Amino acid sequence: MKKIIILLVSVIVSCALHAQQPARPSLVYTDGFDLNLVGQAFPLSKSYHRIDTALYPEFPPVIKRLLTHSAGLVISFKTNSPRITAKWCVTDSKPGNNMTPIMNKGLDLYIKRDGVWEFAGVGRPEGACNEYVLVQHMNKAEKECLLYLPLYDKVKSLSVGIDSGYQITKGENPYTKKKVALYGSSITQGASASRPGMAYPARLSRDMGIDFINLGLSGNGKMEKVVANMVATIRADAFVLDCFANPSPEEITQRTAYMVKAIRAAHPAAPIILVQTGPRESGNFDSVINQVVRLKNENTRIEFEKLKKEGVQNLYLIRGDELLGRDHEGTTDGVHPNDLGFDRMLQVIKPEMAKILQ
Amino acid sequence: MKKIIILLVSVIVSCALHAQQPARPSLVYTDGFDLNLVGQAFPLSKSYHRIDTALYPEFPPVIKRLLTHSAGLVISFKTNSPRITAKWCVTDSKPGNNMTPIMNKGLDLYIKRDGVWEFAGVGRPEGACNEYVLVQHMNKAEKECLLYLPLYDKVKSLSVGIDSGYQITKGENPYTKKKVALYGSSITQGASASRPGMAYPARLSRDMGIDFINLGLSGNGKMEKVVANMVATIRADAFVLDCFANPSPEEITQRTAYMVKAIRAAHPAAPIILVQTGPRESGNFDSVINQVVRLKNENTRIEFEKLKKEGVQNLYLIRGDELLGRDHEGTTDGVHPNDLGFDRMLQVIKPEMAKILQ
Incomplete structure (x- = not known):
C-alpha cells in the first residue's frame, strides 16, 4: 500500500513538472x-x-x-x-x-x-x-x-x-568598408586557431569592419603564376601577401615580383602589403630552421626594395620578427600560431593595416 | 649513348652528394x-x-x-x-x-x-x-x-x-621552491591548451619555479569526500581548489567546507586557495548558463566567508569574473580556455599566487 502511494505521488509530481515545462518548439x-x-x-x-x-x-x-x-x-x-x-x-x-x-x-x-x-x-x-x-x-x-x-x-x-x-x-555583409584579398599560407587559412572565428583574417574582419577574403593555402602559398593571375583578377581594394612561409627562399626571389606586378597591372592604385613570415618556434633550438626563415625574410625584403626602386607605388612591408612575441609560447606545434600567437600577430599587423587601409 | 652519359653523370653526382652528408648517427x-x-x-x-x-x-x-x-x-x-x-x-x-x-x-x-x-x-x-x-x-x-x-x-x-x-x-626536479596541490576541473587538467606545456598549471610551474601538481579531473572535480581525503594526504606546501566548474551550486554548498577542513586538519598552516570558476562564454547569450555560473560563484564565496568566520586561517579566494578578459574570445568551445584565455587566467592568478605563496 505504501509503495502504491509513493508511486502515485511520483506520477503526480512528474506530471506537474512536465506541465510546467511547455513542450519545446520543433x-x-x-x-x-x-x-x-x-x-x-x-x-x-x-x-x-x-x-x-x-x-x-x-x-x-x-x-x-x-x-x-x-x-x-x-x-x-x-x-x-x-x-x-x-x-x-x-x-x-x-x-x-x-x-x-x-x-x-x-x-x-x-x-x-x-x-x-x-x-x-x-x-x-x-x-x-x-x-x-x-x-x-x-x-x-x-x-x-x-x-x-x-x-x-x-x-x-x-x-x-x-x-x-x-x-x-x-543578413547583410557586415564588412562594407573595404574588401581585401589576403593570399597566404596555412597560418592565413587559420592553423592553429582553436575555432573558425579565431583565424586571424576573421578577427581582422570583425575588428576592422573590412572584408578580408581568406585565400590561405596550407603549405601551398607559393605564388605560382597561374594563382597570382587569379588573385590579380579579384576586385579588391587592397591585397595582402602573407604567403612567405611556403615558398623556398629562391622561389621568393623568383616569384614575388611577378605576383606584385600582376596585381599592380590590374589595380593601379590598390595598396599591396607583403607580410614577412613570423618566427618558426621549432627553430628556437634547431639552427637549420632558423637559417631558412631568416633567408626567406631577407629575400622578401630584397624583393620589396627592388620593387620600390622600380617605382611600384603603394607597396608596403610588415616585418615578421616580432609577430609571435618573445617568449616562444605562441605556437601549437612550433610553426602554427595558437590563439595567443594570433593575438600577438594582430597586435603588430592591425595598427599597420589600419594606417595603410584608412 | 647520350642517355647513358646522363645516367652516369647522375649516379656520380648522387654519390658525391651522399658522400658529403656524413651518415646520420643511429x-x-x-x-x-x-x-x-x-x-x-x-x-x-x-x-x-x-x-x-x-x-x-x-x-x-x-x-x-x-x-x-x-x-x-x-x-x-x-x-x-x-x-x-x-x-x-x-x-x-x-x-x-x-x-x-x-x-x-x-x-x-x-x-x-x-x-x-x-x-x-x-x-x-x-x-x-x-x-x-x-x-x-x-x-x-x-x-x-x-x-x-x-x-x-x-x-x-x-x-x-x-x-x-x-x-x-x-635531470633534477626543476621546481624546488614549493609544492602546491592543484585540484580542479577539465580546465585544470588542461582543456583546451594547444599542447601539453601550455596547460595553466604547467605555465605556472615554469614561471614561478613551484611544483604545481595537476589534479584536474575533467568534469569530475566534485569534491567527493573520498577524493578530498586523498588530496588532504598530499605533502604539499599549499592547496588550490580550482574545481568549482564541476559541482552543482548545491554540491558547492554541501562539500566545500568538508574538503577545506580535511586539508586544514592535515596541514594546519598551509595556504588554501579557492579559485572561483571563470566566465562560461557559451553563456554570453544563453541566459540559463549564466545564472548557473553566477550561483556557483556566489555559493563558493558564501562557503569561503563562512569558513573564514569559523576561524579557518590562511584561506584565500580568487575571484572568477575576470579570468578570461572581457572580449569573450578566450575559449575554444565556450567553456574551456584556449591559449589566449589561459594567458589571461595567468595574468589574474599568478600575481595573487605569488603574494600568497611567497
Whole structure:
C-alpha cells in the first residue's frame, strides 16, 4: 500500500513538472544557400568552396583541393529565435594533429551586441554529418548573426535551425568598408586557431569592419603564376601577401615580383602589403630552421626594395620578427600560431593595416 | 649513348652528394622510467598515472580513469645530443573535438636557456604508438630538458631517443621552491591548451619555479569526500581548489567546507586557495548558463566567508569574473580556455599566487 502511494505521488509530481515545462518548439531548418554567404572572392552559386576551381584547370591539384575548404566563409543571417542550431556535413578526412576538430570541421557563431560581434557558441563535429545546438535560451529580440564555416574541410551541405514560430532572414555583409584579398599560407587559412572565428583574417574582419577574403593555402602559398593571375583578377581594394612561409627562399626571389606586378597591372592604385613570415618556434633550438626563415625574410625584403626602386607605388612591408612575441609560447606545434600567437600577430599587423587601409 | 652519359653523370653526382652528408648517427633510446619523472602527488614506481588508484578502491570509476591520464607529468633529463626524439604509446581513444591531438596524446619539449624554460618542439601523435623527432640540429652543449606528457590520455610506454655517441642522464626536479596541490576541473587538467606545456598549471610551474601538481579531473572535480581525503594526504606546501566548474551550486554548498577542513586538519598552516570558476562564454547569450555560473560563484564565496568566520586561517579566494578578459574570445568551445584565455587566467592568478605563496 505504501509503495502504491509513493508511486502515485511520483506520477503526480512528474506530471506537474512536465506541465510546467511547455513542450519545446520543433526546429525549422533553412538551407545556408538561402541566407547570405559572405567571404568568397567571387560570389559562387550554391557552393561553399572559396573559388570555383573548374575555371582554373591549370591550378595544381593540391591548390584546387585547398580552395574547396570553407576557410573564411561566413553565413550572415538575422533571427529572433531563442535557439539556433545547425546541421552540416563535411568529409571524413582525419583532423590534423595540430588542430581541434571544432576548427577543422566545426562551426562558430557570433552575434552582434551594441555594434560589436561577440562569440555565441560552437558547432562541435562528431562525424562527417552533424547536428548541434549552437546557442539557446536567448531573448526574443531580432539578432544579427555570423556563422563561421570550417577552416580545414569542405562543407557539403549546411542548414541553420531555429525554433518554429520565429523568423530567419538573410543578413547583410557586415564588412562594407573595404574588401581585401589576403593570399597566404596555412597560418592565413587559420592553423592553429582553436575555432573558425579565431583565424586571424576573421578577427581582422570583425575588428576592422573590412572584408578580408581568406585565400590561405596550407603549405601551398607559393605564388605560382597561374594563382597570382587569379588573385590579380579579384576586385579588391587592397591585397595582402602573407604567403612567405611556403615558398623556398629562391622561389621568393623568383616569384614575388611577378605576383606584385600582376596585381599592380590590374589595380593601379590598390595598396599591396607583403607580410614577412613570423618566427618558426621549432627553430628556437634547431639552427637549420632558423637559417631558412631568416633567408626567406631577407629575400622578401630584397624583393620589396627592388620593387620600390622600380617605382611600384603603394607597396608596403610588415616585418615578421616580432609577430609571435618573445617568449616562444605562441605556437601549437612550433610553426602554427595558437590563439595567443594570433593575438600577438594582430597586435603588430592591425595598427599597420589600419594606417595603410584608412 | 647520350642517355647513358646522363645516367652516369647522375649516379656520380648522387654519390658525391651522399658522400658529403656524413651518415646520420643511429638513435639510442632510454626508457622514461630511467629518467626523472616529475609531477606526481606521490612518487609511483614505473607508472605514468597521476595517482595509484588501486589504493583508492572507493573512488568513482571515472575518477580512477582520469587519474591515469598523464596531465602535469614531466620527464626531466639532461643531454648533449643535437637530436632528441621520442617513442611513445597511448590508447586508441578518439581525441576530444575541443582538443588538438598534440595536447590530447602528444608530447611537448622545453629546454632551459639562460635560466628560463623555453619551448623546443612537440611530438605529434598519429596513432596509438608513435615515434617523432622533437628537435634536431642543436649545438652539443649539455642541456636541461623537460618533456611534458599528454594531458588527456594514458601513457603506456615512453622512451627518449638521442644520437649515439652522446649522453642522457636524469635531470633534477626543476621546481624546488614549493609544492602546491592543484585540484580542479577539465580546465585544470588542461582543456583546451594547444599542447601539453601550455596547460595553466604547467605555465605556472615554469614561471614561478613551484611544483604545481595537476589534479584536474575533467568534469569530475566534485569534491567527493573520498577524493578530498586523498588530496588532504598530499605533502604539499599549499592547496588550490580550482574545481568549482564541476559541482552543482548545491554540491558547492554541501562539500566545500568538508574538503577545506580535511586539508586544514592535515596541514594546519598551509595556504588554501579557492579559485572561483571563470566566465562560461557559451553563456554570453544563453541566459540559463549564466545564472548557473553566477550561483556557483556566489555559493563558493558564501562557503569561503563562512569558513573564514569559523576561524579557518590562511584561506584565500580568487575571484572568477575576470579570468578570461572581457572580449569573450578566450575559449575554444565556450567553456574551456584556449591559449589566449589561459594567458589571461595567468595574468589574474599568478600575481595573487605569488603574494600568497611567497
